[in-house]
Amino acid sequence: MRTAHPTRPEPQVADGAPLLALRDVQVAYGGIHALKGVSLEVGKGEIVAMIGANGAGKTTTLKSIARLLPLAAGSITFAGQDLGRLDTESVVTAGISLVPEGRAIFPNLTVRENLEIGAYGHRDRRAMGETIDDVVQLFPRLGERMKQEGGTLSGGEQQMLAIGRALMARPSLLLLDEPSLGIAPRLVQDIFAAVGRIAESGTTILLVEQNTRLALAASSRAYVLRTGEIAKHGPSAELARDPEIRAAYLGG
Ligand SMILES: Nc1ncnc2c1ncn2[C@@H]1O[C@H](COP(=O)(O)OP(=O)(O)O)[C@@H](O)[C@H]1O
Ligand SMILES: [Mg+2]
Numbered sequence: 001m002r003t004a005h006p007t008r009p010e011p012q013v014a015d016g017a018p019l020l021a022l023r024d025v026q027v028a029y030g031g032i033h034a035l036k037g038v039s040l041e042v043g044k045g046e047i048v049a050m051i052g053a054n055g056a057g058k059t060t061t062l063k064s065i066a067r068l069l070p071l072a073a074g075s076i077t078f079a080g081q082d083l084g085r086l087d088t089e090s091v092v093t094a095g096i097s098l099v100p101e102g103r104a105i106f107p108n109l110t111v112r113e114n115l116e117i118g119a120y121g122h123r124d125r126r127a128m129g130e131t132i133d134d135v136v137q138l139f140p141r142l143g144e145r146m147k148q149e150g151g152t153l154s155g156g157e158q159q160m161l162a163i164g165r166a167l168m169a170r171p172s173l174l175l176l177d178e179p180s181l182g183i184a185p186r187l188v189q190d191i192f193a194a195v196g197r198i199a200e201s202g203t204t205i206l207l208v209e210q211n212t213r214l215a216l217a218a219s220s221r222a223y224v225l226r227t228g229e230i231a232k233h234g235p236s237a238e239l240a241r242d243p244e245i246r247a248a249y250l251g252g
Helices: 058-064 086-095 111-117 125-136 155-167 187-198 210-217 236-241 243-249
Strands: 018-030 032-042 047-051 073-078 096-099 171-176 204-209 222-226 229-235
Touching: 018 058, 032 047, 032 058, 032 073, 032 210, 032 229, 047 058, 047 187, 047 210, 058 073, 058 096, 058 155, 058 171, 058 204, 086 243, 096 155, 111 155, 125 155, 125 171, 125 187, 155 171, 171 236, 187 210, 204 229, 210 236, 222 236, 236 243
Parallel strands: 047 204, 047 222, 096 171, 171 204
Antiparallel strands: 018 032, 018 073, 222 229
């Protein structure tokens, strides 16, 4: 996986500074306070997980980073840049790609067309072809199905396509919302192996999962979100041993 973007320089972060930082982020849907002051940091090259029950605010957090939701309070910085000033499209250009919950691929477009849509912004055909090659290396199943319509893929293959589409923009930060949801275990394994390889190639990952076991195994650090607040955070291996986490999220 080549990570260097053909036109965009790698985001520069000062030594020790996080690539992504949320500070006291609050988000409300009308009267519903979904995030009540979330602070978290993701360092360059890390896989950081965010776990928590259904409704805890995980998707809301990712959407707020992708500028799909306005902040009621707090701030989000990416490579030292205040994301509050950017619109959704500029966030992609800045190097952030979201793989949404439920995948949202285009069912009537072919696999190749779905990937090409993800590359919007870079017009260079050669660079796009190279990125498609990288995605196929990561997910060989997609290579075998390039001309097939997205809607005919299995759930796991659609998740691969959704991740591949996000990678077409050559992000430096990939936001993954529940990549294992509703997917056959064998393909979940393939997807998580690919996530590891994406991170090894230098792309930073913020992974949201209800599957706590999987998320803690795949990440180096994790945040536990409970009703819109960070209840706990730390190294994933420590959280996996934490009696409270085990009782609440790992079935004892
Ligand atoms: N579009 C919406 N309108 C109103 N409330 C919403 C909307 N989306 C999410 N919520 C509420 O915000 C809270 C957090 O939701 P969400 O971020 O989707 O949680 P998670 O991804 O952890 O399951 C929940 O109480 C949910 O009901
Ligand atoms: Mg969600």
